[in-house]
Amino acid sequence: MFNFNFLKLFSSGRRRALGLEIGTTTIKIVELVKDKANRISLENYGLLNNYGHLERINDAFQTSSLRLMEEDVSHYIRKLVERARFKTRDVGMTLPVYSTFVTVFEMPPMPDKELKKAVPFQARQVVPSPFSEVVIDWIKIEPSHEEILYRKLNNSLIFLIAVSKDVIARYRRIAQGASLNLVSLELETLSQGRAVLGNDKVPTFILDLGSRVTNFSIFDNGFLRMNKFFDLASGEITQAIANGLRVSVWKAEEIKKRNGLKSEGGEIEIPNLIYPILDAIINEAKKLISLYQERTGRKIEKVILAGSSSRMPGLLEYLSKEMPEVVVSQANAFARINYPDDWLPIIKGIQSSFGPVNGIASKILLE
Numbered sequence: 001m002f003n004f005n006f007l008k009l010f011s012s013g014r015r016r017a018l019g020l021e022i023g024t025t026t027i028k029i030v031e032l033v034k035d036k037a038n039r040i041s042l043e044n045y046g047l048l049n050n051y052g053h054l055e056r057i058n059d060a061f062q063t064s065s066l067r068l069m070e071e072d073v074s075h076y077i078r079k080l081v082e083r084a085r086f087k088t089r090d091v092g093m094t095l096p097v098y099s100t101f102v103t104v105f106e107m108p109p110m111p112d113k114e115l116k117k118a119v120p121f122q123a124r125q126v127v128p129s130p131f132s133e134v135v136i137d138w139i140k141i142e143p144s145h146e147e148i149l150y151r152k153l154n155n156s157l158i159f160l161i162a163v164s165k166d167v168i169a170r171y172r173r174i175a176q177g178a179s180l181n182l183v184s185l186e187l188e189t190l191s192q193g194r195a196v197l198g199n200d201k202v203p204t205f206i207l208d209l210g211s212r213v214t215n216f217s218i219f220d221n222g223f224l225r226m227n228k229f230f231d232l233a234s235g236e237i238t239q240a241i242a243n244g245l246r247v248s249v250w251k252a253e254e255i256k257k258r259n260g261l262k263s264e265g266g267e268i269e270i271p272n273l274i275y276p277i278l279d280a281i282i283n284e285a286k287k288l289i290s291l292y293q294e295r296t297g298r299k300i301e302k303v304i305l306a307g308s309s310s311r312m313p314g315l316l317e318y319l320s321k322e323m324p325e326v327v328v329s330q331a332n333a334f335a336r337i338n339y340p341d342d343w344l345p346i347i348k349g350i351q352s353s354f355g356p357v358n359g360i361a362s363k364i365l366l367e
Helices: 070-084 112-126 146-151 164-175 188-197 234-245 249-259 270-298 313-323 341-349 357-367
Strands: 014-022 026-034 039-049 091-093 100-107 134-141 156-164 181-187 206-208 214-220 223-230 301-305 326-331
Touching: 014 070, 039 341, 039 357, 070 164, 070 188, 070 341, 091 164, 091 188, 091 223, 091 301, 091 313, 100 112, 100 134, 100 301, 112 134, 112 156, 134 164, 146 270, 156 164, 156 223, 156 301, 164 181, 164 249, 181 188, 181 357, 188 206, 188 214, 188 223, 188 301, 188 341, 188 357, 206 234, 214 270, 223 270, 270 313, 301 313
Parallel strands: 014 091, 091 181, 206 301, 301 326
Antiparallel strands: 014 026, 026 039, 100 156, 134 156, 206 214, 214 223
16 A cells, blocks of 8 residues: 655654544544554544534534634544543544545656656646645556556556645644644545555455545555545435434434334334435445446456444445445454454444544554
């Protein structure tokens, strides 16, 4: 899994690190440690949920259209850190996909030394923001032999990320306000892939279902190849249940988490309220999968369901039924991380949503 670091800092040699994600309605933080054999273990974690968004659309930490509330977020993080009593203040933070620009483009074959000079010039043509206002990073993708033959590829494939300098400055201020030492900043999708996929090179689609945003990503041959967000997510499911049953959003959220698609008896109508939203999300996922397969000749073999809302009862089974041509499974962000046996019940509750924080913390420890 390749690495990007928009802070341009060297973070090698650390034995302990925090991973932090500011989601739309949650703040997640994890503390990982590395032993002398480079084995990574979970030491501590913290989780803060903001349920106010259920009633007030702007009551979220951030969304694709809502700026980060810097002082409030710093305050919440600082309290979370103090309560958890983490032993380090070195932190890596993840950037949501909607605050970055990601693209893949071709460059004529040339020596690496010339490519380093040429890519920034080409980036000016594809990055939609003024070039002076963004920080870019890029890497040359290594496509599979199958894709090279299918596309008759001779050019180099370049994966590029651009992040606004203003976004980077905001994250610096948030970390500083929370008394944390920001050492790494990375696109959440890359962190997710590192934690969930490891070194798996099989073409894989990750469907990350959050409260306000659904994040779609495709990894192939160890590289992130496509990334897109969709402003339809679990929050709309809650609202549909509330409207359909004429109950409060709080009651609807409870029903969604408890019953989901496995409602029975008097609650048999609940799945019918959920299906239209899920179908819209799944259809969008299918379009992206089809587009990638047409472009590369590579068949997506696995779909991984991740995110804070992915554990809704019946969702995994429904997705498997709707996408029978692939193997569908639940994300396990702790598959490559050691933890005490008696923590297993806790791990099962958070393993599908802690991919970004585990991934960014692991990155710091393994550099």
